[in-house]
Amino acid sequence: MEDPAKEIATVAGLVTAAINPEIQKASVLKYYAPDISFRHPLCAVKSGPNSRDAILSILQWYRVLSPVLSVHVTSVTYDEEKHAAFLDITQTFHIRWSPFKPAPARLLVHLTLRPEPSPTDPSKTVYLITEHEDFYHPDDFAALVIPPFVPLVRIGLQAATFACKANARVFGALGYWTTNDGEGGKGVHLQPEGEPLPPIGENEGIELQERPPRGDKKHD
Structure with a gap:
């Protein structure tokens, strides 16, 4: 090309x-x-x-x-x-x-x-x-x-979504990964005009790593 x-x-x-x-x-x-x-x-x-x-x-x-x-x-x-x-x-x-x-x-x-x-x-x-x-x-x-399986797969995906929602609420009530508005600087309470988010911790950053060009890779 x-x-x-x-x-x-x-x-x-x-x-x-x-x-x-x-x-x-x-x-x-x-x-x-x-x-x-x-x-x-x-x-x-x-x-x-x-x-x-x-x-x-x-x-x-x-x-x-x-x-x-x-x-x-x-x-x-x-x-x-x-x-x-x-x-x-x-x-x-x-x-x-x-x-x-x-x-x-x-x-x-x-x-x-x-x-x-x-x-x-x-x-x-x-x-x-x-x-x-x-x-x-x-x-x-x-x-x-297998085209006839498409509706079954979609039902399964919807069931998985429902399970995620239910588990998030149950485990959130138990204290896992729970958000609290304005608690000791941990929580976030966004105002309509927009409140800045708290700083990202050292272990919470998202790093974008570029993949090396395929040609630079040595083959085994």
Whole structure:
């Protein structure tokens, strides 16, 4: 890719939903780095020499399972400084032997890129994908595998939310993680116009740690 922000959505479609296996394989070889890593809820590939071959096999098996696959990229966010892309995707995946009607599943795809000289013109820079990660919500993952389970998963999520609310109140009444308005400087009583929050303690700060570029990491 010479312009990831414009090309990444097309690349995502080619490697997952190409119209034939030749196009899919050519796309993986062109856009994925030979040492790419891959993470998915059901499988993972560690970065290493020729790890791309394993990912190609996973993508090919994906199409064997679902001969008809649609991929719609809703939005793309590209961080040019960190060479990272985030794709909001909705896909319809239907297992070949499944009697159930397919349901759309939403996922977030995180791609890390690495700039390299173009193999055809070294004066130009191209970007290869060095890390591919797929993230699903539980109900979307159910839609991907067993669509009829989606309502059950959503009921389970609602039940977990209710349990959190109930436990927070019960344990708060027992003195765990309890907020008290204005008690000895510990509590906070916000006025309508806005009262500054108390200072953050030494062990309560949130530190943003930048991930090193994938290319700077040594492989085992």
